[in-house]
Amino acid sequence: MKIKYNRVSTLQQTGLRFYADKESYDKILLDKVSGSMPFKERPQAKELIKLIEKGLVEDLIVEEFSRLGRNTGDVINTIEWLDENGVNVIVRNLGLQSRPNGNKNPVWKIISTVMSSLYEMELENIKERTLAGRMMYVQNGGQLGRPKGSKENxxxxxxxxxxxxxxxxxxxxxxxxxxxxxxxxxxxxxxxxxxxxx
Structure with a gap:
């Protein structure tokens, strides 16, 4: 099977940007979870894992490494597990495959480690910018939380x-x-x- 795995960070995101991909797949999975959530704990990833364990998955396609996760250790463990199960991981934005034509790619491990580290660093930068933005908002008179006077039992x-x-x-x-x-x-x-x- 050729499976496309997509991930967005919040429930409000629709994943519509992935529709630009016109390739045909046997199955398309979309998780709406943070990239920091371990891959094997995600709802749709669990479905994918069952298919892999049955030996049904040949190719797993992701848009970029950050779709697998934003935690370097977890991404590396996931990639190694996929490799052990003979799954060819294709990262579209890099045009990179872990097992092109069934043969191990010699640069795959180096590039996957570097890229997953960069995405983890990007997540930390996002958190810092968000925190700084909230602090500035409060300093300029803004209020976080529920509006004053709102009541809910x-x-x-x-x-x-x-x-x-x-x-x-x-x-x-x-x-x-x-x-x-x-x-x-x-x-x-x-x-x-x-x-x-x-």
């Missing part, structure tokens, strides 16, 4: 879509950070949901 709060998503993830035993990323809410909100539901 606990029952209404737990009926919100993000709260329901978080509750479902709590039942699955995911960590607070993982749930925050999946539900696109703060860790404090996840803790609040956890307390209110117990």
């Amino acid at each position: 606990n029952a209404e709060f737990l009926k919100k879509k993000s709260s329901i998503t978080a509750l479902n993830c709590l039942k699955k035993g995911l960590t607070v950070r993982e749930i925050a990323k999946i539900a696109d809410i703060s860790t404090a909100t996840v803790i609040k949901i956890k307390k209110l539901s117990s």
Whole structure:
């Protein structure tokens, strides 16, 4: 099978940019999770893993290394696992393959390590810029959080879509950070949901 794996960081992102790819695939998978979430813990990646373990996947196509993750160690472990299972990983933006024509690519390991390190560094830069932007917003009189005067009782709060998503993830035993990323809410909100539901 030839499978395309896409990932976007938040639930609000649609992944429409991937439709520019007109190639034909046996299956297209899209995860809406942070790149810092380990590959093997992602919902659609789990489906992919099952297919790989059955020996059904020959080619795995991603747009760029950051779609596999933004944690160098996790990306390297994932790539090694894919290689052990005979999967040819194709990174479209680099025109690079791990096993072209079934033969190991001698530069694959070097390039994949460097690129995954760069994407991890990019994630840290994004976090720093976001934090600096929030600090500037507050310094200039802006307020973070819910608007003053808004009221919502606990029952209404737990009926919100993000709260329901978080509750479902709590039942699955995911960590607070993982749930925050999946539900696109703060860790404090996840803790609040956890307390209110117990």
